[in-house]
Amino acid sequence: MxxxxxxxxxxxxxxxxxxxxxxxxxxxxxxxxxxxxxxxxxxxxxxxxxxxxxxxxxxxxxxxxxxxxxxxxxxxxxxxxxxxxxxxxxxxxxxxxxxxxxxxxxxxxxxxxxxxxxxxxxxxxxxxxxxxxxxxxxxxxxxxxxxxxxxxxxxxxxxxxxxxxxxxDAEVHDRQTAYVSHLSHISAFALSLTVLQKEKKDKHIFELASGGFDSTVRLAKSSAEMWTPIFHQNKKNIGKVLQKYIDTLQQFKDRIENDDHEGVDDLINDANDIRRVLDEKERTEAETIKNAKRIRRA
Amino acid sequence: MxxxxxxxxxxxxxxxxxxxxxxxxxxxxxxxxxxxxxxxxxxxxxxxxxxxxxxxxxxxxxxxxxxxxxxxxxxxxxxxxxxxxxxxxxxxxxxxxxxxxxxxxxxxxxxxxxxxxxxxxxxxxxxxxxxxxxxxxxxxxxxxxxxxxxxxxxxxxxxxxxxxxxxxDAEVHDRQTAYVSHLSHISAFALSLTVLQKEKKDKHIFELASGGFDSTVRLAKSSAEMWTPIFHQNKKNIGKVLQKYIDTLQQFKDRIENDDHEGVDDLINDANDIRRVLDEKERTEAETIKNAKRIRRA
Incomplete structure (x- = not known):
């Protein structure tokens, strides 16, 4: 072909x-x-x-x-x-x-x-x-x-x-990618901007950054040429998802500021459920490669 | 010893x-x-x-x-x-x-x-x-x-x-780690919570997640036992940093919703400056290992 x-x-x-x-x-x-x-x-x-x-x-x-x-x-x-x-x-x-x-x-x-x-x-x-x-x-x-x-x-x-x-369905696709792909990019861009802004006053701030920071900010290297049009075309979904993300961050902020330790524990314990998702993903990826090879041979 | x-x-x-x-x-x-x-x-x-x-x-x-x-x-x-x-x-x-x-x-x-x-x-x-x-x-x-x-x-x-x-100085340390370490963890916990919440209705949402999602959410596996006390002890700094992060996310949201493409381009182009920081970090880490070996031999 x-x-x-x-x-x-x-x-x-x-x-x-x-x-x-x-x-x-x-x-x-x-x-x-x-x-x-x-x-x-x-x-x-x-x-x-x-x-x-x-x-x-x-x-x-x-x-x-x-x-x-x-x-x-x-x-x-x-x-x-x-x-x-x-x-x-x-x-x-x-x-x-x-x-x-x-x-x-x-x-x-x-x-x-x-x-x-x-x-x-x-x-x-x-x-x-x-x-x-x-x-x-x-x-x-x-x-x-x-x-x-x-x-x-x-x-x-x-x-x-x-x-x-x-x-x-395309409508479901656009809604779901807003959560698992587009939001990850905006969170990384915003994290990068927040710390870069601080660098203007605290010149050596990145000396302290370790692997965890690198991981959360990696996607902030992605290009505007690719991402601005995506955010534009999916603005209806991204607006909603960003609002939920901001609300969750605000919840963290309130509980931390109010010394609500139990409340912060609850948020982190719930967030830890991502272990299940990431472990499952790893298994699925290995399985997918095996199946794809089988389908091609057949 | x-x-x-x-x-x-x-x-x-x-x-x-x-x-x-x-x-x-x-x-x-x-x-x-x-x-x-x-x-x-x-x-x-x-x-x-x-x-x-x-x-x-x-x-x-x-x-x-x-x-x-x-x-x-x-x-x-x-x-x-x-x-x-x-x-x-x-x-x-x-x-x-x-x-x-x-x-x-x-x-x-x-x-x-x-x-x-x-x-x-x-x-x-x-x-x-x-x-x-x-x-x-x-x-x-x-x-x-x-x-x-x-x-x-x-x-x-x-x-x-x-x-x-x-x-x-300890005061500088606590302020800077709020930016380059503690914020990364909260951003990952909140990202995890936002998508897990959505999973309750959209059961297969994580099917679509790829390496970029994994990277931004990896730290959400971290334990409450370690992180709740850190957020508590550094709440003064974390409160301020979280507010800046939320403001930046809000800026993204406003510009996307107002079809301000140039404004979104500007944010992403500025965020891309993280490439310089991450490249510099890679060089510094290699240099550090070399120097540490030299110091130990001396």
Whole structure:
């Protein structure tokens, strides 16, 4: 199969590498507005060829959009106008608006909205690497609105990436990612800003930071180019989730200030239940890799 | 040198292992209120002997307190009453109240308040491991109030652990750790609580969580036994820091809800400056290990 990847950064580059190495794609055509990224991607073996968007779409069987969600919103309708029999998917973090944008397109059934739940805080072709998706979960939204064959191709693609597929409504997807992905990023950005602000007066404050700080703030390295459009497209859900997070922080603050030790103990003991979730996740990831290998062999 | 370690959990156990392995301690005497922990510590080679507090203090040259800060506040004055020539240190996360509690003790100069900036989200003797402190920073507070020889022993101890020492006023220490350590923990606890609350209605919400979520929430596994007393003892600083964090989150929320894309870009671009800090930290940690080895050889 010939696969075009639009956007050769962390996500697009990583998917291109594994689809080629694992035999899903016979050829990867790369498309990138940034000539430097296109050049790097060719050099790093991410793409076999670099082409312009129209030529790439016309000469491939599968088109994968891996660009910021704002750019997706502009490009997806244009790409749908170009396709004949091609299947189109995107990997963006928000789904409702994008699906709405081509709801009445005559080729709608050839489009499969997806979101692989994997990434790092780095960006660009040099951040791309094999194995980024191994063991993780990929969401396919509103599968009933796509051709069954198209959905099968995309789920095969995710199994090649050693992922498990979860099918859900776009509205549920956008609400849930606000909790487990978008909120984590805002909490890290805000933590970074709070301590950087303090650094202006206390120059050596970061001397004291240890591994725990690094861990909670790591995502604050993520780029505005990618995240501002996500926050914008998902503002309805993010507003609600941020309010709940702020309320919980306020609860901590009140109980600490009122010497309510038992109340603080209760909050921490409840929060500790995350151990169950993280242990379960670890087991699921190992299981997913095993199952994905089995499915591919079958 | 004979070293007594009071509290054989993650911190006490890890320090005992490396002080013995690296030749700083000829013998480690362990003390723990929890007989199970004492038994495990003996079995894991953390302590050569288990003794009661008074016998341990009386038969050692150096006494290290590695217990929750609330327990420290009770035990330190009792231990200072027991010592003859012994040097005493503690490794707690808050310093002002503890120092205040023995400010007028006749043996005050034999006490060196310290805080090694290292840890994990796990606890108990089984979480203890060699190398926990390598490359990190250790704070020694108000060194002018301790005997010079006592300070030298403690800084030698930290160099054995391959740490660098930073000297500062206890008041500055408590303010700065509120930013770079205590806030990270509360942000993780609150994040955990926010998503766990949502899980009650959306059972499969954690299916979507990926590495970024794990990273920001990891510290929420930490125990109430350790953290409630820290938040209590440092409530003045934590209250202020939490308010700044909440204000920054509110700023994000307002800008996202008002479609102020440029304003959100500005916040994220400013937060990205954390890259400089984290890169610098990585360099410093490598340098610290090199220097600590050089100092020990000299």
């Amino acid at each position: 010939i696969v075009s990847v639009i956007g050769l950064g962390l996500i697009g580059g990583s998917i291109a590498l594994d689809l080629k190495q694992r035999g899903f794609a016979d050829k990867v055509i790369g498309v990138d507005n940034n000539p430097m990224h296109a050049h790097q991607a060719k050099k790093l073996g991410i793409a076999d060829e670099i082409q312009d968007l129209r030529t790439a779409v016309e000469s491939s069987h599968l088109v994968i959009l891996a660009i910021p969600v704002s750019a997706c919103l502009k490009s997806l309708p244009q790409i749908m106008d170009m396709v004949d029999q091609q299947i189109v998917t995107d990997l963006g973090s928000t789904k409702e608006q994008l699906i709405e944008s081509i709801a009445n397109h005559p080729k709608r059934k050839q489009y499969v909205p997806a979101h692989p739940m994997a990434g790092t805080e780095f960006s660009g072709p040099q951040a791309a690497h094999s194995g980024l998706f191994d063991g993780k979960c990929s969401i396919i939204c509103n599968p009933e609105d796509s051709d069954k064959d198209a959905v099968n191709v995309i789920s095969d693609m995710f199994h090649t990436l050693q992922m498990r597929c979860v099918y859900m | 004979i070293v007594s370690v009071i509290g054989l959990g993650l911190i006490g156990g890890s320090i005992a292992l490396d002080l013995k392995q690296r030749g700083f301690a000829d013998k480690v005497i362990g003390v723990d209120n929890n007989p199970m922990h004492a038994h495990q510590a003996k079995k894991l080679g953390i302590a050569d002997e288990i003794q009661d507090l008074r016998t341990a203090v009386e038969s050692s040259h150096l006494v290290i307190l590695a217990i929750p800060v609330s327990a420290c506040l009770k035990s330190l004055p009792q231990i200072m009453d027991m010592v003859d020539q012994q040097i005493v240190t503690d490794l707690g996360s808050t310093k002002e109240q503890l120092i205040e509690s023995i400010a007028n003790h006749p043996k005050r100069k034999q006490y060196v308040p310290a805080h090694p900036m290292a840890g994990t989200e796990f606890s108990g003797p089984q979480a203890a491991h060699s190398g926990l402190f390598d490359g990190k920073c250790s704070i020694i507070c108000n060194p002018e109030d301790s005997d010079k020889d006592a300070v030298n022993v403690i800084s030698d101890m930290f160099h054995t652990l391959q740490m660098r020492c930073v000297y500062m």
